[in-house]
Amino acid sequence: MKPAVVMVDVxxxxxRHPDPAGxxxxxxxxxxxxxxALQDRFFKPSWDDVVHGRAPLRARLEPVLAEIAPHVSCNQLIRYWFEGDAHLDxxxxxxxAEVRASSVPLHLATxxxxxxxxxxxxxxxxxxxxxxxxYAAQLGVSKPSQEFYAAVEQRAGLPASAIAFIDDTEKNVEAARSRGWNAALCPPPRATLSTLIPELSD
Structure with missing residues (x-):
């Protein structure tokens, strides 16, 4: 039986960035x-608050840049980051798109x-x-917390058993499976969706 929705990680x-270093x-x-310095001064102390919606990105990033790279503005750094991390598969x-054309909605869970x-x-x-x-900042929780999957179910208005999920991290897949989602690991080289989730071929 086809899932009611396919959730996909970003x-x-x-x-997928072509450089393993990102x-x-x-x-x-x-x-x-x-x-x-960016890792030590921004990501390590602030990312958990930023990604869970407890602090704005710019409020934490701007003072760090002022200290470690005062010649670079928040806008420049964010543009470089987002544009550099935009390699769509x-x-x-x-x-x-073929799945969506078969009347199965697609959602991002990220x-x-x-x-x-x-x-x-x-x-x-x-x-x-x-x-x-x-996404995490919207929900206040992130994968692989069970609260993330529960919050997604609530937003989507669907039971766990109706959701198929594709992620590249094993702990996220295992957490989703323990919740009752039909979750599949998507490692490189890329497998076909019908191999990952056979129910899509039903």
Missing amino acids: DGVVV WSARIEEDLGVPRQ KALLLQL VQEHERASYLWDTLKLREKFDDIH
Whole structure:
């Protein structure tokens, strides 16, 4: 039996950076921002609050940049980040479009803060390819917490048994399965959706 909805992760699934080091691999060469300092001063102490919607991205990022790279504005850094982390997996999106054309809605279920969620949805136009987005800052919780999956169920108005889910992280998949979702791990090289979720072929 086909699922009522297919939930899809973003980073590592819909968006896949070609460099294993990710969007910040060349940030020191390109912008003059010390990568380790950005990690130590912004991501380590502030990311948990930002990604769970407890603090605005810019409120935490701006003072850090003023100290470690005063020549770079928040706008510059965020643009570099979002544009550098926008490599869509077009082959997967074509497969997902076929699923959606068969009357199975597609939703994003992802760990994002508000600004990047908006960038993904509006600027990258994922709103044209998916029917809804559920993300950490919006919900106040993130994968692999059971509260994340419960909050997504509530927003979607669906029971766990009606949801298929694709993620690239094993602990997220296992947590979803323990909740009752039909969850599949999507490692490279990319498997076909019908292999990951055979029910889509029903």
